[in-house]
Amino acid sequence: MNETSNVQRPTLNVESSASVTTSTIKHQKSYIFWRIIDFVLAGIFIFAGLTKILDLDRLIADLQQIQFVSALADLRNLSLASPAEFASGIDNFKIVPWPVSVALAFYLPWLEIFSALGLVFRFLYRGALAILSASIVVFTLAIIAAKVRGLDITCGCFGHASQHWSFPAHLATNLAILVALLALFFAHARKRGIRQQ
Amino acid sequence: MAALALLPAAGEAIYFRDKISWRSAIAPSEIVTAEQARGWGDTAIWVDARQDDEFANDHVPGAISLNEDRWNELLPQFLAVWAPGKKIIVYCSSLSCNASREVAHRLRKEAQLSDVFVLEGGWEAWLKNNR
Numbered sequence: 656m657n658e659t660s661n662v663q664r665p666t667l668n669v670e671s672s673a674s675v676t677t678s679t680i681k682h683q684k685s686y687i688f689w690r691i692i693d694f695v696l697a698g699i700f701i702f703a704g705l706t707k708i709l710d711l712d713r714l715i716a717d718l719q720q721i722q723f724v725s726a727l728a729d730l731r732n733l734s735l736a737s738p739a740e741f742a743s744g745i746d747n748f749k750i751v752p753w754p755v756s757v758a759l760a761f762y763l764p765w766l767e768i769f770s771a772l773g774l775v776f777r778f779l780y781r782g783a784l785a786i787l788s789a790s791i792v793v794f795t796l797a798i799i800a801a802k803v804r805g806l807d808i809t810c811g812c813f814g815h816a817s818q819h820w821s822f823p824a825h826l827a828t829n830l831a832i833l834v835a836l837l838a839l840f841f842a843h844a845r846k847r848g849i850r851q852q
Numbered sequence: 853m854a855a856l857a858l859l860p861a862a863g864e865a866i867y868f869r870d871k872i873s874w875r876s877a878i879a880p881s882e883i884v885t886a887e888q889a890r891g892w893g894d895t896a897i898w899v900d901a902r903q904d905d906e907f908a909n910d911h912v913p914g915a916i917s918l919n920e921d922r923w924n925e926l927l928p929q930f931l932a933v934w935a936p937g938k939k940i941i942v943y944c945s946s947l948s949c950n951a952s953r954e955v956a957h958r959l960r961k962e963a964q965l966s967d968v969f970v971l972e973g974g975w976e977a978w979l980k981n982n983r
Contacts, residue, residue, distance in 0.1 A: 708864070738864065739872045739879075740957070746877050747950055754874045761865045765857040773853055782853050 689842050693774045696835055700771035700787060707764035710736040748797050749806060766790070780843060788836045795829040798822065878953055884969040886981035889941050896939040899930065899959075901951040902975065912943065912978055918955055927963065934965070943971035943978060 705711060714729040742760035746753055766786065773783025802822050820828075873879050889896060898915035900907045907917040916933055918926045934940070940959060944951035952970045959968045971978060 735864075735867075737871065738868055739877075742872065743877060743950070743953060743957075753877050756877075757872060757874050758865075761868075762857060762861040765860045765864075766854060769853050769857045779853050786853055 685842075689839060692835055692839055693777075696787070696832065696839070697771040697774040699832065700767045700774075704764040704767035704771070706736075707738075707741045707760070708736060708768075710734050747806065748801050749804070750797060750800070763790070774839075781840070784836055784840050784843070788833060788840065791829055791833045791836065795826065795833070798825050798829070878956075878970050882956065882969055883972050884941055885972050886977045889969075889971060889978075890981065892939055892941075895937075896941050897930075897934060899940055899942040899955065900975075901942050901944045901955040902949075906945065906975075912975075915943075918942075918959075919951065920954055920958070923958070931963065938967070940965060940968045941971050942968065943974045946974045946976045949974055 706715075710733065714726055714733070717723075717726040717729055738757065738760040741764070742753070742756045745751065745756040745759050751759070767790070770783040770786045773779050774787075871879075876883070884892075898912045899918045900911045900915045901919055902911075902917075903919060903921065904917065907915075907919075911917070916926075916930050918930045940956075942952040942956045942959070944955075952974060956968045956970050959965045973980075
């Protein structure tokens with residue numbers, strides 16, 4: 656009897672260690688997946704912020720036409736974008752008065768960039784997710800309100816790249832970003848819950 | 853996070869303090885009143901940034917239609933009339949419209965033109981001053 660139990664014990668150990676390994680691999684895969692989502696979203700928000708702070712129009716145009724030599728020259732000659740352009744974009748929504756549009760034009764791009772960096776470095780992570788989700792919700796409501804009021808908006812959310820986007824394109828992009836942000840939020844909350852258990 | 857973003861934003865606001873107006877969407881130097889514009893006479897070209905049907909209905913005498921919907925088509929027609937040294941006055945329907953601001957901005961940025969002004973109060977203000 657003793658011999659039998661001695662024989663069975665190592666088998667059980669092998670099974671349990673195999674299940675631990677499988678769970679670790681699964682955990683790692685899920686971690687990598689959420690980190691990729693973090694980086695993709697951060698990239699989107701950093702790009703969105705930079706297009707409002709820097710004059711990237713020529714650089715983006717050259718990259719779209721695969722003219723890398725000109726793009727390098729554009730990088731060397733990079734200058735600050737006029738905040739008046741983004742302030743006009745905000746003002747087009749006719750929701751806030753002009754001085755508030757100007758203040759937001761200075762503030763929002765940096766808020767986007769800092770929150771995106773929060774996603775990358777997992778620094779103040781939940782706060783960053785909350786800020787980005789709230790900004791997407793507010794912006795989505797604003798474009799819906801503008802559409803309902805018959806306003807012809809040019810948001811400039813992604814610089815000139817998004818200037819001629821249609822209303823459905825704006826809406827679809829925002830909803831996709833919002834879904835990804837919420838998924839990150841819940842994945843993070845779930846992970847914290849498991850750790851606390 | 854929100855507080856951190858305030859710092860560079862404040863720095864940028866200080867850097868651009870002379871380049872953006874906190875009072876009006878258009879810098880005061882880029883606005884012209886209907887009265888001032890009348891004083892410029894033939895030295896100015898009028899640009900109508902409203903939709904085609906509004907332009908067809910009525911417009912400032914001698915004005916050229918240049919709106920964002922048909923920008924690529926209308927810009928060459930405008931440039932054919934434009935001459936160096938001439939002031940450009942862009943107008944849209946009223947004080948609350950944005951089209952004149954957008955067209956003026958594109959003329960400065962894309963067509964590299966200077967002396968581009970936006971008519972304060974737009975078409976409504978011109979009508980009030982001239983009829």
